[in-house]
Amino acid sequence: MIEVQTLDDLNYSFPAKPKPLTDAQKAQHISRIKTLLERENAVLVAHYYTDPDIQALAEETGGCVSDSLEMARFGAEHEAQTLIVAGVKFMGETAKILTPQKRVLMPTLEATCSLDLGCPADKFSEFCDAHPDHTVVVYANTSAAVKARADWVVTSSMALELVEHLDSQGKKILWGPDKHLGGYIAKQTGAEMVMWQGACVVHDEFKSQALIALKEQYPEAAVLVHPESPAAVVDLADAVGSTSQLIKASQTLPNSMFIVATDKGIFYKMQQQAPEKTFIEAPTGGNGATCRSCAHCPWMAMNGLEAIENALSTGGKVHEIHVDPELGKEAMKPLNRMLEFARNLK
Structure with missing residues (x-):
């Protein structure tokens, strides 16, 4: 059995923020x-x-x-x-x-990134070797070495369409590293997927029960959720998507208030694009010592x-x-496939 690292297995040494x-x-x-x-x-x-x-x-x-x-x-x-x-x-x-x-x-x-840290290239390569008949699709939030092992690289803005495309060709898919995004894609597409069990330290902390309570407090608010969030949070969303897709949803949905389940750094662009609207952070796992990220990547x-x-x-x-130039050449192949696929989506 391949050892898969999860958030609970990793000991993070969070860096200091720049001085104000x-x-x-x-x-x-x-x-x-x-x-x-x-x-x-x-x-x-x-x-x-x-x-x-x-x-x-x-x-x-x-x-x-x-x-x-x-x-x-x-x-x-x-x-x-x-x-x-x-x-x-x-x-x-x-x-x-x-x-x-x-x-x-x-x-x-x-x-760095918890998804990158939680997906060491050697362990991931072993995981791929254990499923030789699968097409390897990795999220962009991975090291160059992991990308070099993949057949495809994707971002959250195009992952659904790419997996749907591969599934239509009868491909079995090995997905890594984000288990929540992978689970969301599998549910939406019905594709057969084997998944690495990584997670984002920010999105993994959003809590469905606290979100329900916040939604009761602001019933007019629409809920925007990044699919790196747990399934129970995604299920509460009015719109699910990548950062760029969520920004677009904040502009096009008729609501004047939004509860946003992704990194709060996105509020700058949301407020810029829709200055008349109000944006609220979705609740996370706690505050201070009980919260790894508190809705912002450290x-x-x-x-x-x-x-x-x-x-x-x-x-x-x-x-x-x-x-490394040779590693870069190998990683370039799935990245170029991603960019070409994205061009064809436009």
Whole structure:
């Protein structure tokens, strides 16, 4: 039997968040970063879960604020020779794999992901070897080595369609690493899926009973849920989808209030796109010591303005992402399949 690591098996050493900055300090860092982006022929690519100041800076400087799929596309297509990726490490690795000729920097290389940590490449490879007749589909939230072992890489914005496509061809699917997203896809598609038992430290903490109580308090609110959440939470949703899909739902649904079960970093973009609407965090497993994440990824929180400035000003000596070229070539294959499939979905 293959040993599968879960959240309970992992001992997290959560990193320290950047020190709070005054408005004056923020303005100084932002000014310097803008100058450095030009000097270094660089562009800032930020995930929806990063700090609002970083998202705003990416927008102001012609960068990108998006989900991981669009981050990968944007970085590959942009003319800048340096990408600075504000997110977590697998996002930086993906950017490097897709554009090996570019320099890829991150505010910190210590920003990781519980899904990545909970899916070691050697154990996952053993899991794949135990199911040789299955097509291996892995979520983007994985290391370069895990991607290299896969037949397909997907993001949450296209996972349903891809699995449905493979199922229509009679493929048996091995899915990793997020068990909640995998379970949701299996339920929606009816596909035969063998699943790695990983979970996101943020989404795994959303609680259905507390959500029911909050919904009773705000009966007019629509519930938006990311499918990395437990099934009991997903079942309460008015809309289920990726970050970009949830942002769109917040604009198109008629409700004036939303309870949102995903990382609260997304509120910046939701509020920007629908300023007249109200957004409330879905309840998690508790507060303080009883809560691993409290609806915000502790590794995403490591991204700060000072760290971005340091990455650009030092030439990336301790900020540059490196991926073994041969490993990158293997990981490129399923990533390119993902991008081509996504293009055909449009």
